[in-house]
Amino acid sequence: MLIAPPEVRLPTRDAVERAVRELDRRLGPSKVDVSEARREAHARDDSAAAGRLPDAVVLAEGRDDVRVALEVCEKHAVPVTPRAAGTGRTGGAVPVAGGVVLATQGMASIVDIDRHDLVAVVQPGVVTGALHAAVEAEGLFYPPDPNSLSSCMIGGNVAENAGGPRAFKYGVTRDYVLGLEACLMGGRVLRTGRRTIKGVTGYDVTSLLVGSEGTLGVFTEIALRLVHAPTEIATVLALYSDVAAAAAAVTRVIARGLVPRCLELMDAWSLEAIRRQGVSIDLRASAMLLVEVDARSAGGGGSASLDATLEALGETLSEGGHAIDVVAAQDEAQRARLWEARRMLSMATRKLAKYKLSEDVVVPRSRLVALLDEAARVCEREGVRHLTYGHAGDGNMHVNFLWDDDGERPAVDRAIEGLMRATVELGGTLSGEHGIGVSKAAYLPLEQGPELIGLQQDLKRVFDPSGLLNPGKIFPTGHRAC
Ligand SMILES: Cc1cc2nc3c(=O)[nH]c(=O)nc-3n(C[C@H](O)[C@H](O)[C@H](O)COP(=O)(O)OP(=O)(O)OC[C@H]3O[C@@H](n4cnc5c(N)ncnc54)[C@H](O)[C@@H]3O)c2cc1C
Known part of the structure; x- marks a missing residue:
């Protein structure tokens, strides 16, 4: 059962046609796919968020393709949704306003693995598991290990600040991102960060971009810190x-x-x-x-x-x-x-019911037992089936709501809201690794005050004044669950 798209501004048919014509001319028709099959394949991710069918999919093969796509789309006022592997759990890569999906899976080169400086430089479409294999062949180690690592990509991991089971000891993606090359809406290219261990020059824009869910810029190259592999x-x-x-x-x-x-x-x-x-x-x-x-x-x-x-x-x-x-x-x-x-647990739990929604709340570790009690309490109150697993060492649990009948959905929504409220009351946070995307945007005000949400929206306008990059994500709009 899908969650309806939020209320966002849609591009006009004329604008889309002009943009697609110019993209075709500047990138070449092989990189601009308007086939039904390709558009369908890029309309969803691994969440329940429903998008609109994108009008075109740009298959970027390098930074210049990304830069041109963002320049052309801004010129014609067409929204752009960046996409890596589409394994996201909150609708981040779902094109809720139609327009162009900017697919980066063709940018899959490992540019450098530097054994002396313990740095890897990669393009965003490198599959996480492939990076693990490449650095481990050198006796090195890249710890972040989302359970989707056989398919998810580093660009998506950086945009979501992905975690994984090893985060308890080694931390999450942000702890390993040293620097980024990112293209902004309109086509400006920004280089942030460093390749050194230390560095405090200017604001930490790299950290701001990590976890920005594709709303501030599109990563085209990523410098990652490595460590020596455990023996x-x-x-x-x-x-x-x-x-x-x-x-x-x-x-x-x-x-x-x-x-x-x-x-x-x-x-x-x-x-x-x-x-x-x-x-x-x-x-x-x-x-x-x-x-x-x-x-x-x-x-x-x-x-x-x-x-x-x-x-x-x-x-x-x-x-x-x-x-x-x-x-x-x-x-x-x-x-x-x-x-x-x-690793197959997420897929396996799908077989237990017709519908499943998974939340990834976090509480201070001392409140883990209280979180499990609260999840059981709200589910019992609403008569909803649930199961829980996850990264207990981090206090980050995946509470999965299961149901078979469409009529149960309002009770599921009440149970989810109850869980969110309980999490915040326990001193926790709405998401440990999946981000806010579309699915949790309506709940953001439960955790963050209007000043903080407003400040983040101001920052968004600095990076993307026209609001065309991944609209409808993170911040509440007219979104309603159906
Ligand atoms: C079975 C399963 C297990 C999972 N386990 C974990 C887990 O253990 N830990 C965890 O953290 N997550 C987990 N996830 C969620 C998901 O895999 C992660 O969020 C992952 O980081 C998404 O990567 P992706 O390549 O699929 O990105 P996508 O879903 O394609 O995109 C995710 C976000 O990144 C943005 N984006 C993509 N590419 C770029 C780019 N080049 N520049 C800027 N923004 C970009 C998109 O717009 C979107 O907002 C799991 C998912 C599944 C299906």
Whole structure:
């Protein structure tokens, strides 16, 4: 069931025709696709946000294509929606005003991997998993690992400030973006940031652009910080009879000062979704923690510190006697199977109901148990089915609302709003990694005051005075869920 597009200004037919003619002439017809099939394929992302069919898709192959597209579209007052892989969860790449979708998947070069300065320079269409493989082949490491990494792209990751399971130890995309080349609406080219470790020159425009959801500029080149790859990794699975016991174990791990690189929690229905994929999990378990630790030993030999961490982790997860089982993966194949199950969870949960909406709220880690209680309370109040899993170590949980009948939708909307309000009351925030996009724009005022929203809209006007770059995103408009 789709969420209706927000109320935005649409381009006139004349304007679109003039823009497409000029794009065709300046970029060449092979880069300007107006076929129904291409437009359909670029009208949606992985969210429930409904867009309008774009009038054309520009298939950019380099910075100059992006620059020309933004110049021509501004001249003819045609909106532009930047797009990478389209795995976004909040409608960021959905063209809610029609116009042009600016597709960057053809800009997929890894320009440089510098082993000495620990920097990679990439184009925005590089698939995240491909970057991982390329830097790991050099003994280096790019930690951000959204679970969509086999298809999502670095441009989309930077625009959403993507996170992933490893964020608990290593942080999110913003922590690795050193500098950007971005084209602004109208065709100006901006270079921000640095390739050095330190640097405090001027305002931190790079950080402003990271997480801007394609509303301020279109990235054409990205400089990323790398680190040396860990030499040892161990994965531990802990099973509990209820989710509160699992959440309490997360709190204990943090309180003890342990820093696993991943600390993922799955509740009873999430386990059921995994079981239905053919993965066998002890039937007594109603909650699971997937915990991963890593270390880098300078000499390349075994690391005593990893063994000590694993021991402390085992003790902490088992403490209180609530764990059904705590086991370490025995080999690489078993480790890979556990992560495969976690990474396919989002797809697997889709099979549990006809409709699913997933929220990615965050609370201070000490309030994790309270968040799980609140999610259960609002869902019970509204009679809505839900399941919860996510990056518990960061307090970032994906609460999924499931329903089968169209008539249940108003109750789902009330449950989502209840969750948003509870999150803010617990000192949390509406999104940890998926952004606001279209899907959450209506809820932004629950968290941010009018002054802050107004200031951000002023900033948007500085970058994009005509308001043509990715309109209808982040800020509330006449949007209404249907
Ligand atoms: C199965 C699954 C698992 C997921 N797991 C995670 C997870 O663990 N962590 C996480 O953070 N997210 C996750 N996501 C969400 C999604 O993958 C991320 O938001 C990802 O960063 C989007 O990348 P993309 O290439 O698909 O971008 P798109 O969806 O194409 O675009 C996302 C946003 O980026 C903008 N954009 C795209 N390219 C550019 C550019 N060159 N310049 C400026 N703006 C641009 C778009 O306008 C849009 O606003 C998951 C999604 C799925 C389907």
